[in-house]
Amino acid sequence: MANLDAADTTFRPKPNLPPPPNTVGAVGWMRKNLFSSVLNTLLTLGAMWLILSVAYTLFDWGVLKAVWVAENRRECLDRSPDGACWAGVIHWFNTFMYGRYPYAEQWRPNLGLVILILWMLPCWLPRVTGKIGIALSAVIIFPFLAGYLFAGGEKGLILQILVSAGIVTFITIWLHVLSCLLTGRSLPVHILGITGFTDKDDRLHKYPLIGAFGLALIVVLILQSGWEPPEVGTNLWGGLFLTLVISGVGITTALPSGVLLALGRRSRMPIIRVSCIAFIELFRSVPLITILFMAVTMMPLFLPETVTLNRLVQVIIAVCLFAAAYMAEIVRGGLQAIPKGQYEAAQSMGLNYWKMMALVVMPQALKLMIPNIVGNFIGLFKDTTLVSIIGLYDLLLMLKAVSQNPQWNGLYLEPFMFGTFVFFIFCFAMSTYSQHLERTLGSGQVRR
Template identity: 40%
Template sequence: MKQHQFQPSLPPPPNTVGIVGWMRKNLFSSPLNGITTVLLAYFAFQLIWSVLDWGVFNASWIGTTRDDCTSTGACWVFISVRWEQFMYGFYPTEELWRPRLFYGTLAILVALMAYEKTPKRSWIFIFFGSAYPILMAGLLEGSMFGLPSVDTHQWGGLLVTLILAIIGIVLSLPIGVVLALGRRSKMPIISKLSVFYIEVWRGVPLITVLFMASVMLPLFFSGGVQTDKLVRALIGVTMFYSAYMAEVVRGGLQAIPKGQYEAADSLGLGYWQKMRLVVLPQALKITIPSIVNNFLSLFKDTSLVLIIGMYDVLGIGQSANTDPNWLGYSTESYVFVGLVFWVFCFGISRYSIYLENKLNTGHKR
């Protein structure tokens, strides 16, 4: 008896797989979807082409005065002439090596901390959160290394934006964790104080906080004690966002199943051991999106320090727009500032997605 032989499986039709298959399924699945896709693609192409024509193909890139802006597109000469102000504010020209050293070391440390296989990575984190800010503050201000003193009112641009954002992020997270634990504490005094702190700071706009830090905070110090305006802004931003961070962390703590607490208690772990080894790692992992969202809001809200007389990168752009020699180029200024904020925020967002995917092992089957 002749045995039946199965024929080999045929490959799927070419128009159902790959990019063609994806387009047929998602973009041209019906006549209405096809027409909508074509119209949207046409308008998107027109918009993208107009932006590229204005900002790249028909733009002026080289020059030193507005007379060099001879094209009908963007005048990026304005940005190149004001480049040092956008980066360093009004920092003395002969001392620009100091903020440049800060930028360089910051980029190196961030790259080392982001790379998983960096040797002694935990020590780099500790150094970045403890000694590094003190060393850089001494370098930029000049009080620690015998360098010429540069007052913080001369700082500005991206330098002020990064300092406010980094210090605010580094301090607000641990303070927020402590406040979240305090709010869930069984000790009435600690719990009530934590609730009072969180609700007060969450109920006040950040602009008001900055005004209070700039105007009212010096009144609480003894006579003759002078507080730097940048330090006051840092205190205000940190206290404000630590309250928001506390609520984010508290949400993560409440999401942890009760069995995790009971399992830690059954192992004989103390309160701080239980929080450090069992509860907080899980709570922080599931709140990464919310924590990063707060970080992004903090980074963008640094532009509000303009109202207390500090010139961050947006403030420098607005002051440059009032220069009589460069009137009419505010669009280039705002586009550049927006691009700076987008680059940093997009980088933070993408790294947070990477962390989520890496730490999502507990939900895989």
């Protein structure tokens, strides 16, 4: 034993051989997943043939044989009868976006969108405080400013004040954001510093802030009182703009009113509970289209002749009520998933009902419900196309209108392809954002 060479006895495993080349990489993956048996190979080949032929047909129709510039459909047909006539979509693009909104005024919806984006942007910026306030103001104050910007015309005193408040709030938010980003301190802190209230009792702090806001409000009120963009009746609103207005208002009001209804349904007070149940069950058991017909066609029958209702407002109210009822049930589902211990823990901390709900229960419930809530929003966004049935020229009806124009007679496939694309972008963006939210809030985790 002793004369054996130590080096020779040590067990030295040979290095692992690389796996056979046909089991790794793309080839391996394909062998494993696509061609593992005769049947799978056949299926793969069949599916590939199907995909390729559909893709090629689409490509051939939509790109190779397509006509991009033409004055009317006849010209398209003359040049390439089997190709897409994208010239029609390009020609009608503005109308798809704004409907019958006058061309010279179309900057107003654009400006409204830009303001909304700027208004909400701070919510995603780091080092900005008071994000809940900013988001709330976007929901509560922005609609008045935007509504007036879109509709225009004369404004009464109340509208004057609301519009001014919108402008002041918007400016305040951005001053606040800049102050947060540049100096690291919030705008109220600066105002208190300038007015010399920093050292005074906390209870007095609100006075200089309210004063500053009031002063700004009066200045803006005077400055903007002469601003009066020409009136654009809501019957001229249309296209994607209208779709976004209806679904935007529906989506933003659905969540708060859904939360209130859900709480009301679980309330111990009988009148509130019964009326909430009645409301939810009534609106959930009737299709949206029926509610829309009811609101638009039946309502005027019950009202005196001189009362003229605004069709768009009727529709928006109907959509909001409908969305609220559905949202209420989603939120209630979330509430039921919260263990009783959470309520008891909150109560033992001495929180009252509203604080318990706002600080302990709702954040957990809503977090759980994000996929359902966003799913509901996406559904609502697509449901708004139903307003086309009662004659509001939303995106869908504008797309349909092309095929009925004598110049573009029969052009319906291309506009619908375009509409599909637009809807896909919006719904996919919402869905992606909800997944992002789920990840950051960790609500996808399994509950213990």
